[in-house]
Each structure stands twice: as structure tokens, then as C-alpha cells.
Amino acid sequence: MTVRSSDVDRQDPALLLEKVFALEERKGFQDTAVTGGLAALLARNAGTWLTARPALAATLRRLSELLDDYAALAPAERARRIAAARQLLTAPARITPVQRHRDPGHAQHAIEARRRDGRQNSQPAKTLRAPAISSLDDPVTILPGVGTQRARQLEALGVYTVRDLLYLLPRRYEDYTQVQPIGRIAHLFYRTGSEEIRCTVIGEVTEVSERETASGRRLVHAEISDPTGTIPAIWFNPYVARQLRPGMRIALSGRLERQRAIVCFRNPEWEPADEDLLHTGRIVPVYPLTRNLYQKQLRQLTRAALDAGLHLVIDPLPEDTRKRYGLPSLPEAIGQLHFPESSQQAEIARRRLAFDEFLALQLGLVRRKAEWQAQPGNAIPIDRARIDTFLRSLPFALTNAQARALDEILEDMAQPRPMSRLLQGDVGSGKTVVAAAAALAASASGYQVAVLAPTEILAEQHAQSFRSLYAGFPADARPAVALLTSSTPERARQEIEQGLRDGSIQLLIGTHAILEDWVQFQRLGLAIIDEQHRFGVLQRATLRAKGDNPDVLVMTATPIPRSLALVLHGDLDVSIIDEMPPGRQTVQTYAVKSDMRQRVYQFIRKQVTEGYQAFIIYPLVEESEAIDARAATVEFERLQREVFPDLRLGLLHGRMRPAEKDAVMTAFRDRELDILVSTAVVEVGIDVPNATVMLIEGADRFGLAQLHQFRGRVGRGAAQSYCILISDSEGQEARDRLEALVHTFDGFRLAEIDLQMRGPGEFLGTRQSGMPDLRFASLADVVTLQQARREAERIIEIDPELRRPEHRLLREQVRRFWQSGAGDLS
Ligand code: ADP
Numbered sequence: 001m002t003v004r005s006s007d008v009d010r011q012d013p014a015l016l017l018e019k020v021f022a023l024e025e026r027k028g029f030q031d032t033a034v035t036g037g038l039a040a041l042l043a044r045n046a047g048t049w050l051t052a053r054p055a056l057a058a059t060l061r062r063l064s065e066l067l068d069d070y071a072a073l074a075p076a077e078r079a080r081r082i083a084a085a086r087q088l089l090t091a092p093a094r095i096t097p098v099q100r101h102r103d104p105g106h107a108q109h110a111i112e113a114r115r116r117d118g119r120q121n122s123q124p125a126k127t128l129r130a131p132a133i134s135s136l137d138d139p140v141t142i143l144p145g146v147g148t149q150r151a152r153q154l155e156a157l158g159v160y161t162v163r164d165l166l167y168l169l170p171r172r173y174e175d176y177t178q179v180q181p182i183g184r185i186a187h188l189f190y191r192t193g194s195e196e197i198r199c200t201v202i203g204e205v206t207e208v209s210e211r212e213t214a215s216g217r218r219l220v221h222a223e224i225s226d227p228t229g230t231i232p233a234i235w236f237n238p239y240v241a242r243q244l245r246p247g248m249r250i251a252l253s254g255r256l257e258r259q260r261a262i263v264c265f266r267n268p269e270w271e272p273a274d275e276d277l278l279h280t281g282r283i284v285p286v287y288p289l290t291r292n293l294y295q296k297q298l299r300q301l302t303r304a305a306l307d308a309g310l311h312l313v314i315d316p317l318p319e320d321t322r323k324r325y326g327l328p329s330l331p332e333a334i335g336q337l338h339f340p341e342s343s344q345q346a347e348i349a350r351r352r353l354a355f356d357e358f359l360a361l362q363l364g365l366v367r368r369k370a371e372w373q374a375q376p377g378n379a380i381p382i383d384r385a386r387i388d389t390f391l392r393s394l395p396f397a398l399t400n401a402q403a404r405a406l407d408e409i410l411e412d413m414a415q416p417r418p419m420s421r422l423l424q425g426d427v428g429s430g431k432t433v434v435a436a437a438a439a440l441a442a443s444a445s446g447y448q449v450a451v452l453a454p455t456e457i458l459a460e461q462h463a464q465s466f467r468s469l470y471a472g473f474p475a476d477a478r479p480a481v482a483l484l485t486s487s488t489p490e491r492a493r494q495e496i497e498q499g500l501r502d503g504s505i506q507l508l509i510g511t512h513a514i515l516e517d518w519v520q521f522q523r524l525g526l527a528i529i530d531e532q533h534r535f536g537v538l539q540r541a542t543l544r545a546k547g548d549n550p551d552v553l554v555m556t557a558t559p560i561p562r563s564l565a566l567v568l569h570g571d572l573d574v575s576i577i578d579e580m581p582p583g584r585q586t587v588q589t590y591a592v593k594s595d596m597r598q599r600v601y602q603f604i605r606k607q608v609t610e611g612y613q614a615f616i617i618y619p620l621v622e623e624s625e626a627i628d629a630r631a632a633t634v635e636f637e638r639l640q641r642e643v644f645p646d647l648r649l650g651l652l653h654g655r656m657r658p659a660e661k662d663a664v665m666t667a668f669r670d671r672e673l674d675i676l677v678s679t680a681v682v683e684v685g686i687d688v689p690n691a692t693v694m695l696i697e698g699a700d701r702f703g704l705a706q707l708h709q710f711r712g713r714v715g716r717g718a719a720q721s722y723c724i725l726i727s728d729s730e731g732q733e734a735r736d737r738l739e740a741l742v743h744t745f746d747g748f749r750l751a752e753i754d755l756q757m758r759g760p761g762e763f764l765g766t767r768q769s770g771m772p773d774l775r776f777a778s779l780a781d782v783v784t785l786q787q788a789r790r791e792a793e794r795i796i797e798i799d800p801e802l803r804r805p806e807h808r809l810l811r812e813q814v815r816r817f818w819q820s821g822a823g824d825l826s
């Protein structure tokens with residue numbers, strides 16, 4: 001039997017060579033294990049192997065030195081060489097080069113000497129043999145030492161397969177690369193005066209003892225010596241005493257601490273110094289843990305997963321792409337992610353994995369966009385004169401930003417491909433009038449328009465806004481507007497059904513009732529969706545299906561930074577209204593503690609006495625509408641009974657029936673109520689220009705964007721308005737957030753601050769948005785994101801379905817990525 005050359009390509013070089021050497025031994029060192037001989041095998045394949053396992057470079061070099069003249073040697077010498085070669089493969093070949101300290105010192109030499117020794121030492125190394133695995137999707141139980149119990153612990157981390165383990169992101173790293181001679185440590189400690197010195201020493205255990213502290217904890221004490229000195233180490237882990245023996249050579253890494261006059265290690269990481277260093281003397285990964293699973297074990301597991309599976313990792317990125325963006329290969333990145341050679345390498349590795357994530361994300365989004373736009377849509381002829389007449393009929397002129405957005409939309413509508421556009425603008429920036437103008441353009445050309453709102457109240461408000469915006473426009477040219485919500489009576493529904501079919505209704509405004517099957521348009525040309533984040537892609541698709549690929553305009557009042565827009569709405573073109581209509585007042589904003597509450601109540605009373613109205617918002621106490629509703633109800637009753645017995649209060653919460661909510665909102669709008677008490681789950685996106693106070697309880701429980709939305713509910717009329725944030729949170733972050741709101745009134749700016757403070761996961765509310773989780777990518781990686789976007793566009797352009805063989809792996813990656821979240825991209 002010889003080793004087939006097809007194996008050479010597929011296998012991990014180390015495993016393959018091990019096989020070859022074993023065979024050579026069995027055949028009695030005749031140099032017949034591979035055709036052409038061992039030296040030739042190495043010469044032929046060194047290049048390929050190096051590419052696959054750059055970390056093997058040193059080993060491969062030494063191997064060829066050892067085996068160069070193999071063919072010419074006597075069998076006895078050959079046996080010695082093979083033994084040495086096998087030693088090389090099993091010995092600590094993967095020791096990460098320890099970063100050279102400016103003054104290498106004794107310990108540094110020691111580590112290097114040890115490394116040299118390890119190579120020549122003929123004792124078999126203890127390294128666990130990598131098991132043969134055939135797929136990265138093999139369960140973790142295939143790894144040595146992983147039984148059902150360990151597997152269950154790993155499941156808690158979301159790790160089921162070898163692949164999951166390879167992609168397990170360290171929470172952070174500990175830099176233990178600084179190796180010090182023990183004799184210098186005290187000096188180092190006192191000279192820098194820093195409490196935060198981390199370093200590594202290598203030495204012999206000279207003493208181990210165990211005792212009980214005054215507080216009854218078991219304490220293990222050890223002395224470690226090298227030729228320059230001795231240092232104590234203590235652990236509050238009795239287990240250590242069972243493993244440490246005097247005479248052992250160990251490497252210790254950790255934080256130095258002073259105990260009285262003596263510097264010592266407290267709970268340092270340690271491991272025998274004659275093994276491959278995983279926990280000390282290097283940049284050490286710190287993983288997320290679960291009960292009964294320890295860092296050391298997890299490191300050994302990722303090491304085992306790398307040994308067993310890294311050779312199966314194939315890079316889906318073409319080399320030229322990698323070159324263009326300066327990215328390492330995928331196997332390299334995964335290796336460096338766990339056991340990086342330096343902090344920079346760890347960051348480079350993370351960036352590579354982030355790129356892949358962004359790429360999978362963008363490939364999905366760009367493909368979806370391309371798919372939609374590949375379908376034939378309606379080229380809606382735009383009657384510009386009619387639009388201008390409409391705009392002139394308004395009591396105000398459009399802002400430049402509104403005019404620009406409208407132009408972009410109209411131009412898009414005139415194209416034969418279906419529009420997929422996002423209209424983004426802060427609360428009160430005037431999106432509705434832009435939408436109304438677009439709707440008018442469509443209806444003027446004989447198309448129908450659907451406007452989808454997230455709640456009944458908002459749908460009604462839209463219907464009213466549209467009607468009043470069209471009011472100054474010649475009656476014969478006004479589009480006919482109908483409203484459809486779940487509380488629309490049956491008879492009206494029949495009329496709507498009829499009107500939609502015969503085309504007498506041109507604008508249908510409503511809630512998701514619009515998505516029901518019976519709603520059939522004669523000729524739907526434009527679908528406008530408000531508050532996009534509440535509707536999934538699926539609803540968008542349903543709405544689309546009601547027409548012949550109608551143009552779609554999505555409106556959102558949640559300003560998001562551009563980088564995020566690319567992530568969240570990467571399948572849409574974006575128009576932004578980044579300018580407020582003139583004369584808008586600034587809502588005076590105050591962040592106060594609850595000891596001010598009585599004064600705030602007095603202030604509200606004063607405003608009400610002057611004829612204005614107020615909102616009081618209660619936060620989400622629990623993740624349960626029922627509980628929140630109860631909390632708000634209790635507060636409402638207290639306020640009505642004890643604080644404002646003479647005022648008219650209304651209550652709004654998520655457990656009320658739509659008709660009830662509606663009645664309360666309407667009463668508030670019509671000034672039949674002075675104060676509206678509400679939970680956050682209720683959309684308060686209604687225009688009540690007479691409301692001047694927005695009081696938000698437990699303000700730290702809301703995101704910045706949401707607080708800004710609440711604030712946008714006041715300041716809509718002429719009177720000075722106020723937003724008061726009550727919070728007793730001492731948390732720095734919470735205080736910072738509220739402080740940002742006090743001083744910043746620009747929604748985009750606030751969104752950026754929010755993103756920075758809370759990170760994208762919370763900012764987006766990933767679960768709700770239908771976005772898969774980003775694990776490696778951070779939305780601060782704007783450049784990487786843009787690169788991935790560009791790459792995705794390039795790839796989809798040449799291979800829209802990712803059908804080409806060279807894109808097979810990418811396609812798989814895209815599928816896996818979108819499956820990981822609530823993504824509904826098939
Ligand atoms: P958004 O939907 O973006 O929150 P709206 O469209 O509801 O904002 O507009 C808020 C208010 O501003 C409305 O009363 C609207 O009539 C008014 N408005 C819109 N555009 C302008 C403008 N260019 N100049 C003055 N007022 C405007």
C-alpha cells in the first residue's frame with residue numbers, strides 16, 4: 001500500500017505525513033512509503049501545505065532539512081531521522097512565537113531553549129491525537145474528552161458541531177506574552193507602580209502547601225523558582241494542589257499582586273512548561289463560559305477542534321478578493337482567532353470573519369434587491385404640472401430635503417423597474433407630505449395606492465393627514481381615499497372591496513387588514529409602508545403581490561446611521577430628509593430624579609390650567625404586556641385619585657381592544673382629556689399639537705431612539721413644549737444616554753450616539769428586525785461593511801444566483817448565515 005496522491009491534496013499535511021512515516025516504518029525504512037521517495041514528496045508539496053497551514057512553516061523547513069538526503073542514508077540512520085521527524089510533528093510544533101521582550105532576559109531564553117529541547121527530546125509528546133473527522137458538521141462529541149455532559153455544556157454556548165467550536169468567538173484575550181525572569185518581577189512591580197501588571201514566568205515548583213484562610217477558604221500556596229529568583233503564587237482552588245508537584249517545570253501567567261511586602265501571583269493560569277503552551281506565555285483567549293465549563297477546558301477543546309478540523313476549512317473567498325481587501329485566508333483567520341500570534345493578528349482575524357459575515361448579509365440583501373428589480377414593473381408617467389399644482393396648494397413650501405426626496409421617488413417611479421425605496425426622516429421632518437405627493441402622482445396616472453400603517457390610530461391619522469393635505473387641491477383632481485382597519489364594519493368593507501375593484505378608490509390607507517386576501521386592487525401601482533421596522537420582509541412581499549410588482553416606498557421615522565441603513569435596509573435605495581421644516585421649536589428637555597416628581601406634577605397641572613395637555617409614559621416593566629398594563633393601570637388610578645383628582649385622565653395600554661384605544665386617543669386629541677397615561681407599547685405617534693408636556697417615567701429603560709420618538713410627540717404646536725425624563729438609575733451609561741437627549745435634538749446624531757453606547761444588537765432589536773445575528777462584525781466596521789457591500793454587488797452582478805462552482809461555498813455561507821437568525825431569505 002502506498003499513499004495516493006489524491007490524499008495529498010485533501011489532507012492535513014501533518015496527519016498525512018504522520019501516516020506516511022508510520023508506513024515507512026512498517027516497510028522497514030526502504031523509502032518506499034510514497035512513490036518517488038520521502039524527499040521528493042516534501043519537495044513536491046511543501047508549497048501547497050504552506051498555503052494550507054502557514055503555521056507549519058518552521059516544521060516543514062526542519063522536516064526537509066531532516067529528510068533531504070533520506071534516500072542516500074543507511075536504514076539505521078533513516079530510522080533515527082523518521083523518529084526525529086515524527087517527533088517534530090507531535091512535539092509542540094504550534095508554539096506561538098512569544099513576543100520578544102525588549103530585554104529578552106533569562107526566562108525568554110529559557111522558553112526558547114525549551115522549545116529547542118522539545119524538538120530533540122525523544123520522549124513521546126502528550127499532545128492529544130487529532131481524531132479523523134470528515135466534516136465540520138460532525139458533532140463536538142467526536143473530539144477527545146467530549147462526552148454527553150460536556151456536549152450539553154457546550155450547547156449552552158450554542159456549540160453543537162466542530163464548526164461551531166471553530167467559530168466560537170473569544171470574549172477577549174489576555175496578553176501574557178511578556179515573559180520575565182522571576183528576579184526582575186519585584187523591580188518591575190515597584191518601578192511602574194502599576195496595579196495591573198500581567199506577565200509570565202517559567203520555573204520549577206519548589207514548594208506546594210495548602211491551608212485554610214481566616215475566612216475558611218482553602219488556599220493553595222506554591223513557590224516557583226528560576227535561576228534568578230523565587231516568586232509565590234496562590235490559588236483559591238484546592239484542585240490545584242492535587243496537580244502541582246515540587247520539581248515540576250511550569251509556566252505561570254497572570255496578574256501580579258502585592259501581599260504585604262511580597263509580590264505574588266493570585267489565581268494565575270498555569271500549565272506544565274514542557275507542553276504546547278495554551279494558557280500561558282502567549283495571547284490567551286478568554287471564552288464565554290457556562291456552568292462547570294472552565295477556560296482551560298474550552299481552550300483545550302478549541303485547540304482540539306483546530307487540530308481535527310482546520311484542514312477541512314476551505315476559503316470561499318477568491319484570492320483576488322482577499323488581496324484587494326488585505327484579508328488573511330479563512331483557515332489562517334480561524335487559527336489566529338483562537339491562538340493569535342499577537343493582538344494585531346487577533347484583530348485581523350476578527351476582521352476577516354466580520355467581512356465574511358457582512359458579505360453573507362450583503363449577498364442576501366443585494367440578491368433580493370436584484371431579484372425584485374429584475375421583474376418588470378410599472379413605468380408610471382409623472383405629471384409634473386399636477387404635482388406642482390398640489391405643492392402650491394399647500395400652506396407651506398417643501399424644505400430642500402423634502403423636495404430632493406420627492407424628486408428621487410418620482411424619478412424612481414417613472415422607471416420600468418419596481419422601486420424599493422426607503423424614506424427616512426426624523427419625527428416631524430415631513431415625510432407624510434412627500435408620500436402624499438408620490439401617491440398623487442401614481443393616482444393621477446391611473447394607478448391605485450396602498451398605505452400600510454402599523455396601528456389603527458396611525459392609519460386613521462394618515463387618512464386624515466392625506467385628506468387634509470389634498471384639501472386645498474381642486475376637488476375634481478383629488479384622489480379618493482378610503483380607510484380600512486380591523487374595526488371597519490362589514491358594510492364598509494364591501495364598499496371598499498367594490499371600490500378597489502372598479503378603481504373608484506384610489507388610495508387605500510389601513511393597517512395589516514390591507515394584507516388580507518379579499519383586498520384586491522384593480523391596478524396597484526404604489527405601496528407605501530410606514531414604520532417599516534414593524535413589518536417583516538414577508539409583509540412587504542405580500543403587499544407587492546397585490547399588484548403587478550408595484551413600486552414600494554418604505555417610510556421610517558427611526559433615524560439610523562448610514563452604516564446601519566446598509567445593514568438593515570441593504571435591499572432598498574434610501575432617501576433621507578435630514579432637515580426640519582422652519583420654525584420648529586426645540587423641546588426643552590430635563591433629566592431628573594424621582595425626588596422631583598411632585599414638582600413635575602405641579603408643572604403639569606400648571607400647563608393644563610393654561611389649556612395644554614400632557615403625556616405620562618410608563619416603561620416596560622416586564623417583558624409582558626399584561627404586567628405592564630397592570631402597572632400602568634395602578635399608576636393611572638393613583639394619579640387620578642391622589643394627584644390630579646380634578647383633571648381628566650385617560651389610560652392607554654397594550655391590552656385594550658383597538659376600539660377602546662381608539663376612543664381614548666380620539667378623546668385626547670379632541671381635548672376631552674387633559675392627561676394621557678400610557679405604556680410604551682402603545683403607539684403614541686399621533687399628532688396632538690396642543691400637548692406640551694411629555695413625562696417619561698423610568699426613562700433609563702428606553703433606548704435613545706425611542707425616547708426621541710416620544711419627545712417628538714410634543715412641540716408640534718406653537719407653544720413651548722417640555723420633555724421630562726425621570727430616572728433614578730445611577731448607571732453611568734444610563735445617565736449618559738439621558739444627558740445626550742437633554743442636549744441633542746437631531747435624531748440622526750442621537751441614533752449614532754445610541755449605536756455607540758448600546759451596540760448594534762440592542763440598537764436594532766435584532767430579533768424583531770428579522771436580522772440574523774452579527775457575531776464577529778461590529779457596525780463600527782463601516783469600512784469593512786462597505787467593502788463587503790461592494791464585493792456583494794460585484795458577485796451578484798456576474799452570478800446573480802451564486803450558481804457558479806467557485807461560488808458554491810459562498811452560497812452555502814449565505815444560506816447558513818440567514819438561517820441563523822429570523823431571516824426569511826430563502
Ligand atoms: P413626519 O411624518 O415626518 O413625522 P409629518 O409629515 O407628520 O412628519 O409632518 C409634521 C408636521 O409638519 C405636519 O403638521 C406637516 O403638515 C408639517 N410640515 C411638513 N412639511 C412642512 C414644511 N416644509 N414646512 C412647514 N411645515 C411642514
Ligand code: MG
Pocket residue numbers: 428431432
Ligand atoms: Mg408622521
